[in-house]
Amino acid sequence: MREFPEPDTGVPHLGSPLRFLLWFVSVYKAPMTFAVLFGSACTVAQALIPAAVGRGIDQGLIGQDRRALLVWSGCVLLLGLIQAVTGTLRDRCALTNRLGATYRTVRMLTAKVADLGAELPRSISAGSLVTISTTDLGRIGLALESMARGGGAVVSIVLIAVLMLVASWQLGGVVLLGVPLVAWVVARLMRRLHQRQNDLRERQGALTDLAVDIVDGLQVMRGVGGERVFAARYAARSQRVRSEGVRLATVEAWIAGCRLLFPGFLTTAIVGLGIHQVRAGVLSPGALVAFYGYAVFLAEQMRRLTTTVDRLTRALAGAQRIVGVLSAVRQTGSGTRTMPDHRDEFFLADPVSGLTVPAGSHTAIVCARASEADALADRLGHYADPPGGYAGVPLDEFPVDEVRRRILLVDRDPKLFSGVLADQLGCAADPDEVGRALWAASAQDVIDALPDGLKQEIGGGREFSGGQRQRLALARALAADPETLILLDPTSAQDAHTEARIADRVRAHRAGRRTVVLTTSPILLDRADHVIFVENGRVTAEGTHRELLGSPSYRPVVSRGVNL
Structure with missing residues (x-):
């Protein structure tokens, strides 16, 4: 059995959306070729049926030739069988192209998202990702699938034009003039549709980003009474998106009408001119029937051709966004230098603040502003420039995968997955280690409350409270057992008793390994071996928590409004 989709996604051309689509054509060269050939054979067989019917009428019915009637009836049957077989083979090849392109794109996007990791939000908005995953992925496959029918439509239109020119140059001329005119009108509408689609997607992406921001900041907004303000802002933007959707639907309605109206006008003109020529004795009745069949068939092929153009236009718009994601690069560098083995004298350092953290220590860092803590954590974890240093070497000189394995950062809003x-x-790696990590993170009660325990299926952590998610994420980080663990406000959603348990247990669990906790919690600070105070981006004081309480700038940051 053929493995599908192929395990090797290949290297796509990302120079432009068109080159990206042409790369898919080259990847699926064989099925694309067979799909177009079978599609052409199918439509040619279908196009010749009116000619065979017309001959049967002239020679068999009007000429009263039974043998001719049987021969041409057999031709109609044979053409129908050819159409059925080639149509089935065409659809099979076209479906291979569609599924292959769709799943290949999914794999490339998944690999890129995994490669960007925590840097993804800095490069791509959540709204853009939602649009790509829900809309654009399918359009690439649909475009490749429609090429088989579109290619067959082009071949059949040319064939019909030739047959008409041979039988009547006047009718053939109507076809040769009418078809390009209809195609030009539809193409103009397609261009306008493309612009409307881009405008709508941009507004939808911005609206999705606003929704994500509202959900993330709902607790804060409730605290300051800002729900109504943001709700009104969302409602206003939603109405603008609705209006843009109505404008897009208007263009789509015009296109749908033109697909029926213009081919209908063309068919009417062909039939009317054919009747006139029959009366004049230029055409036979059978030829007129054949011309009517040509006109009906031609209208259907025109609709297929415009559908193909429509899908290709939509695919180009989707490919532009997909290429933008696949072209995104990491903002942090990745070198090739070998990362030295862990030693006690190897420091983790920050070049901006002048901070150094020795190996094997349990160090707490207090920043006067939360933004300073975020930036410092990103530099120490090699998520922002300038990167931190390890053993006197900037982190961007080491392979980023090795840095991620050795230095683990748990941010303020850790995520769980479905x-x-x-x-x-x-x-699966070490159940015992996970059990110890759950105990250290005081998260065993969360597991015990689940019907299936650790085997419970979860939906992205929505089943848990903020504090429970925080403890599970901490347990996950402890179970990974990195050489350096950086925790950014790891107990901000915990009560004092739980926070004290976590502080004691994490320190015991991480004994002998470097742990950096960025926090202003007096409970966590009191358990640290060493506390570093960062103010205005620079280290201004060091010592134990109790020693630093005498500092007039340190005490207000960690007091939380209580007497210490």
Whole structure:
């Protein structure tokens, strides 16, 4: 059995949306060729049926020749069989192209998203990703699928024009003038449709981004009473998106009408002129019937051709966004230098603040502003420039995959994914280690409350409260057991008793390994071996938490409004 889709996605051409689509054509060269050949054979067989019927009428019915009637009836049957067989083979090849292109694109996008990792939000908005995943992926496959029918439509239109020119140059001339005119009108409408589609997608992406921001900041907005303001803003933007959708639907309605109206006018002109020529004795009645069949068939092929153009136009718009994602690069560098083995004298350093963290220490960092803590954590974890240093070497000189394996950053809003909870916590690798990590993160009660325990299927963590998600994410990080663990406000959603348990247990669990906690929690700071105070982007004080409480600038940051 053929493996499908192919395991090797290849290297796409990302120079332009058109080159990206042409790359798919080259990848599926064989099925594309067979699809067009079978599609052409199918439409040619269908196009010749009116000619055979017309001959049967002239020679068999009007000429009262039974043998001719049987011969031409047999030709109609044979052409029908050819159409059925080649049509089935065409659809099979076209479906191969469609599924192959769709799933190949999914794999390339998934690989790119995984490669960008935490840098993804900096390069691509959530709205753009939603649009790509829900709309653009399918359009690439549909465009390749429609090429088989579109190619057959072109061949059949040319064949019909030749047959008409041979039988009557006047009718053939009507076809040769009418078909390009209809195609030009539809192409003009397609260009306008393309512009409307781009405008609508941009507005939809911006609206999705706003919705994500509202959901993420709902708790804060409730605290300051800003729900109504943001709701009104969302409603206003939603109405603009609706208006843009109505404008797009108007253009689509015009296109749908033109697909029926213009081919209908062309068919009417052909039939009317044919009747006039029959009366004049230029055409036979059978030829007129054949011309009517040509006209009806031609209208159908024109609709197929315009549908193909429509799908190609939509695919180009989708390919532009997909190429933008696939062309995104990491903002942080990745070198080739070998990362040295862990030693006690190897420091993790930040070149901006002058901070250094020795190996094997449990160090807490207090930043006067939350934005400073975020930036510092990103530099130490090699998520922002300038990168931190390890053993005196900038992190961007080491392979980024190795840095990620050795230095793990848990940010303020850790995510859980849909699936079996055990798989996310690393139970398959070492169940015992996961059990110890759950205990250290004080998260065992969360597991015990689930009907299926660690085997529970979760839907992205929506089943848990913010504090439970925070503890599960901490357990996941502890189970990974990195050489350096950086925790950014790891207990911000916990009560004081749970926070104290986590502080004691994490310190014991991580004994002998470097742990960096960026926090202003007095409970966590009191358990740290060493506390570093960063103010205005620079290290201004170091010592234990109790020693630093005497500092007039340190104490207000960590006091939380209580007497210490």
